Amino acid sequence: MNKPDATSHDAAAAKGAEPQLVKAERDIVALGILAAAIILFVGTGSSVLTRITRSYLFGESNTDALLGNALILNIALIIFGWRRYKELSTEVGERRKAEETAQRLAQTDALTGCLNRRSLEPAIEKLVDIARASGGEVLVMMIDLDKFKRSNDLHGHKVGDEVLMETARRIRAQLPGHAVIARLGGDEFTCALALEPGVLTTEDPSAAENIVARINETIAMPIRTHDTTIEVTASIGLSRSMPIPEECDGRRLVQDLVHRADLAMYQAKKAGRNRYCWFEPSMEKELRFRSELEAGIREGLAKGEFVPFYEKQVDIDTGEITGFEMLARWQSPRHGLVGPEIFIPVAEEIGLISDLSEQLIARALRDARDWDPALTLSVNISPLQMRDPWFAQRILRLLVEANFPPHRLDIEITETCLHENIGVVRSMITSLRNQGIRISLDDFGTGYSSLSQLRTLPFDRIKIDRSFVSTLGRSKDSATIIEAISSLGRGMDLPITAEGIENREVLEALRQFGSFKGQGYLYGMPAAAEDVRRELGEKGLLAGTAPAQDDEGPAAVVNG
Known part of the structure; x- marks a missing residue:
């Protein structure tokens, strides 16, 4: 609705119209004709009209034809001058209204009437x-x-x-x-x-x-x-x-x-x-930091500074590694290793989240290709990416380029995605699952997804948010929520992953509610691709390798 160029043009036109309006109001020709006609009428009208009247009443024939014609012409000029004056007055009025309208449009918002x-x-x-x-x-x-x-x-x-x-x-x-x-x-x-x-x-x-x-x-x-x-x-x-x-x-x-x-x-x-x-005043510093952050993200994306880290996912009963969740990290030359809570919201706001996510997923697929075929790779998807109707095709292209089996990929969708556009989300999930990709509902319990959505959308797994898991043993409400989610998962035949297992007390409390996949700091901090590869090699969990003879197995490492 705001069009500065148009309003500036209107204002300039209105300003240019002002001298023309003054000129129109002072039209010398029209005023001269009218004034001359009136003077002529006053000067000759009385004598000519008297003679015409006497000729008509008494039959006198001394009327001057020339003066009579002059009088008729005089009357015609008065009529012409008056009409010209009226036309000019009307034109000036209309142009003044147009000028006022142009001034108003130049200074106000047409929709609300506020200033612009x-x-x-x-x-x-x-x-x-x-x-x-x-x-x-x-x-x-x-x-x-x-x-x-x-x-x-x-x-x-x-x-x-x-x-x-x-x-x-x-x-x-x-x-x-x-x-x-x-x-x-x-x-x-x-x-x-x-x-x-x-x-x-x-x-x-x-x-x-x-x-x-x-x-x-x-x-x-x-x-x-x-x-x-x-x-x-x-x-x-x-x-x-x-x-x-x-x-x-x-x-x-x-x-x-x-x-x-x-x-x-x-x-x-x-x-x-x-x-x-x-x-x-501190907001100025925050703005400068934000501006530097945006520039750094754009530059870092071009230079490949964003790298995947991996957090273990294990079977809490056996302690065996079942896969990894990819977590984004930024290896910034200026800021060091930056966590996703800093740069992901900014990347979303400046429209780079899709490029950033695809770059990370492509690298993660290449890394995970060398893992044991039984290990899965989980990746998180931004709600903004779910609005892209070509998202499923983009993921399929990445899988083909990396030669990675679709059934080993698990895409995690947060509950907030379900409220963006449920029709688009349902179509997207169906398209991904048709390619063999697994879909998990992440951060379950923190959003507003209904049971009908959980029943109608074809999820393969639900993940309990870490805020509930990490407070087990200290919060009765957390235990109640996890118990309800566990019952729901069993009833709908949906396996469950519990995030936020940070100590053995939480692990033991969690085991009371059933069998889960688990992840958290108890099993190790998120690690870079080289460290993950080294550990998997030691455990014989790389493609085509076997564990060392003195290896006690992953269960011994986690539970021992």
Whole structure:
């Protein structure tokens, strides 16, 4: 909806139209013709009309034909001049309306009636001038609707437009009359207001927070439109100016305030959404680190700095290794070995998660190809990858290139994937299983998957989240949940893997609920491909090898 080039063109056209309007209003030709016709009519009309009247009433024949013709021409000129004047007046009026419309389009958002990005800075600069004169401060709010895109895609753009218009109306209703409100595009709004001296202090920012709290509360109220109820929330970032000195550059201050409010808004989203957050100087450092991280990920992906590590999966009854789960690591020259909790969310946000994941899976398939054929390889898939309709074909291509048997690959899908688009997920899972690939439901118990989804989707295994397993023996709730999941797995004939086995107490408690695959630090830390290969070679678990004579077997290593 925002088109800066178009609005700039409209504004330029409106500015260029102004001299033309003045020229039209002062059309010398039209005014000259009308004035001359009126003067001529006044000068000759009385005598000519008198003679014509006397000739008509008394039959006198001394009428001057030339003067009569001049009078007729005079009347025609007056009519012509008047019509010309009326046409010009109408044209000027229409062009003034067009100019006002162009000015409005250049300065406001057509959908919500708020200011647009182009006119935001000048409007806040006026507030800065007001605050400077009174000794007050300026407060800037950056408001972003949470998960609006998902709602927009689900209900359609018409409903989305209604939500944006209602949101703008609700925000405007909570702001004082002098406040500025602008829509920057999409679902992002910026508000600003000038506060009197003493209203906003470092010790008590409650005046502003009361306004923000009301805005958050009113935005979160359900919106009923097109027989649909929409519920959205907002993340709000706040920044404030200190008392503004006379020599301060108003434009630079406005840019700084908007930038800081934007940083604070992203911090509010990071903290869980549906809240507000004040700008703090540390956010600038975090932004710089984030920028460096993005650049490092792009460069590291091109240089192959992302490598797979492997965590053992074992049979908890025998202690035998049954396979490995691939875990992503970044061997960064600058930051060292970086865990996935740092770079995976960033890679998802900048659109590189698919390339990163495929690069890691390709390397893992080549590594696992040399393991014993009985060992499996498990890989985690981002919810964003499940939106790709060609994902199954991409996995099949990687399997063919690595010459890796599909039945040895286990793809782990988190419960959150089930809520993106259940139809697409079902089609994807079916396509993968038709190729012989196994599918596990990861982090079971932490999401919102229903029993009907678990029954209708063709999963091969469920994995109990480590948050339940690691607290066994200390939490009665964890034991209850694991017992329920174990019963569910037996009833649906689904084998179970338990993550987070970190000590023998947890292992012994877990064995009370049945037979599982298990993984966790008790069996060893995640290791690089070379270390895994060395250990498997010692145990005779590489393709075409046998265990050494003095090897007591993997069960002795784990249970002994």
